[in-house]
Amino acid sequence: MSAKDEILGRVRRGVGKDDFAGRRAAAIASLKTPERGQQPVMNADLVARFRAKAEYLSSTLGAVATLAEVPAAVAAYLKANGLAGEAVVTADVASLDWSGSGLCVESRPAVDADKTGISSCFCAIAETGTLMLLSGPQTPATVSLLPETHIALVEVSRIVATMEDAFALLRAERGSLPRAVNFISGPSRTGDIEQTIVLGAHGPCRVHLILIG
Structure with a gap:
């Protein structure tokens, strides 16, 4: 040796x-x-907590009772903000009656010319007002990242308390991680120039959440 x-x-x-x-x-x-670290103290109303945190992060929110009401809510939001009634959507929500609300949508990955992207989300996190999105053939990440406006559909039954709960739900339902897990906490922002916050620097400048249920 x-x-x-x-x-x-x-x-x-x-x-x-x-x-x-x-x-x-x-x-x-x-x-x-896995061991969990110290957890925040939250009341039982996770929806109210999620709303408050999401609004703090400059997201806007709407609410509908059923999934079928989503297209009309999206059309109303786009009209109120002077945005065109055209969008790219993820395949998992493409079957909704978008044309019935006067919208023209395409189910495909987004490109930089698309102005509005509409997606579902895997779950939402009440602690921080954050969305958890999983990439996949039905849910390409570009739909939530490239357009100037991102509209996310959030089932209130899938609002969990913490990020640890979100990953526990992912393990329970999917077993393994997808290619990408994206966390979205309001519009893209930066404070690089004179410490002034600018929205839309590296992604959508508007994030609108529609709570369902």
Whole structure:
């Protein structure tokens, strides 16, 4: 054995790197039983908490009772803000009666010329007013990232308390992570220039949430 091998061997033994099986078992056990840190104190009304946090982050909100009412709510929002009645939508909500509300939508990934993107979300987080979106064939991330206006559909039954709860729901329902998990907390913003907040610097300048249920 060379001096180099002897030295490296002592280092490996010192940090436990010879016990590969034991280290792997410990890592798997840790992943299966993740420990939670300190949790915030929240009241039982997660919807009210989510609303307040989302508005603080400069999102606007609307509400409907059923999914079928969404197209009319979207049309009203676009008209009230002087926006065109055209949008790109994720495939999972493309079957709604958009044309019945006078909207022209296309189900496809967004491009930089698209002005409005409409998407669902996997769940929403009451603690911070944040949306959790998963990428996939039915839900391309570009729809929520490229257009100037992003309209997200949020089922109130899928508003969870914390980010830990969001990841627990993801593990329970999907088992494994998708290619990308995107968290959206209001419009894109920056304060790089003279510490002045500017919306829409790196993504949508408007985020409108429609709560369903």
